[in-house]
Amino acid sequence: MNNLEYLFAANVFVWGGIFYYLFRIKKYQQSLQNDLDLIKEAIKKGLQK
């Protein structure tokens, strides 16, 4: 039976979904880390004054 295309499509969705989610989480983490660094810097400056 020739139905490889369905198997292929399923794989695209599964892997696409999982990696998209991981990618989004990683991006969030990066931007939050950025925020954290900025805030910490600001606090340090504030304390020095």
Add this chain to the structure above:
Amino acid sequence: MNQYLNQVRAIIWKDFVTELKTRELFSSMFIFALLVIVIFIFSINLSIVKASEVGPGVLWVAFLFAGTIGLNRSFMLEKENGCLEGLLLAPVDRTALYFGKLISNFVFLLIMEAFILPIFMIFFNVDLLPHLLPLIYVIFLGTLGFCAIGTLLSSLSANLKTRDIMLPILLYPLIIPIIIGSVRMTGQILAGEPLSNMTNWISLILCFDVIYIAVSIMMIDFILEE
């Protein structure tokens, strides 16, 4: 215990007095249910499908949509006028508040359904009179389950910014068992089957009613916590 019953009664009485004064809720629920039935009649071709087969579904969709309006109003009115804070400050048990609201929602909905049934009978040409008793029983059970979980979620969604949208979104997936059961049973009753043929559905919906009332009693404190 007596005091508790008095608290419940006070809340129901308050809702009824408000309703008798304004007649807002009942008229909007009734007209809405009527509109749902009329729109369904236009969207299905009654010359092809048998009225007694699609009828139960249409009837319950009308009950459901109109009931959602009632549920939405029940806590939103309190919230809008700041009455909820007053009720929460009053020395009233939170579960009494839940029971009061549950009973008033339930009774409003039952009254509305009593008015819709004859209209349904006329429009769909279904003779309900020989099956009236089992039908009332089924409507009673289904509506109770709908109100049990609906009142809980209405107390929750009243605190949200997008309350009128969120209530149906939260409520409808959860009451699918009630809908399936009620529509099935109503269909079977209209086909002339006795209630003893559907004990599995009846026990399922009874369980649903009991469990969700119990869960609501346990949960209402967490929702109305301020």
Add this chain to the structure above:
Amino acid sequence: MSDETKESGPLLIWFTAVAFLIGMAAIFIYAPTEQMEGAVQRIMYFHIPAAWLAFFSFFIVFISSILFLWKKEREWDIYALASAEIGVIFCSLVLITGPLWARPIWGAWWVWDARLTSTLILWLIYVSYLMLRYQTDVGSMRARFAAVLGIVGFLDIPFIHFSVLWWRTFHPPPKMISPEGLGAGMDPSMVTTLMLSLGAFTLLYFVLMGQRIKVEKMRDEVERLKKDYLYTN
């Protein structure tokens, strides 16, 4: 954020990656091709683990919700959120791979079969749960409401199961090998592959949970620092 989580994170990720490599090899090389269904049957090795993970995630949401209402600790709220998100993702994957498997085998994308229907309803419940979370502002109210919904939603599952099952009993079952029948008549190598895939996916759940929890904790940290240092003076 202890050192322990930082240490165990990469190890778990590597472990999961290796598990997936072995699992994929098993799925595409080791497992035999089904005689009747052909290549498409290999979707099963994604479909069943995704379904299992979705259900497992929702169970964790339920447990975390109870523990949150009991202990009132933000920790449990974070677990419930992370698990619900992951559960919805895997539930979506079940709903996507299901029709892709059904189309060549049953000849229809969607059959209102009991199992498919209850998965769809479950998906709807937890999507509404996430909507509730996203639409409410941060605070104890959001956590409490979400916890109530997490409990109420999970308790609905048995009702959904039976109602959907009886809803369909009057209709002939679709011509297919039911998942129970499949397991019984399955080749031992297929069972092994399925187990490997289940294991790999379960590890993936913990990896995703760890990362998602980290995001939420970082967000809390940002909020805390802002409140403590930037807004006050």
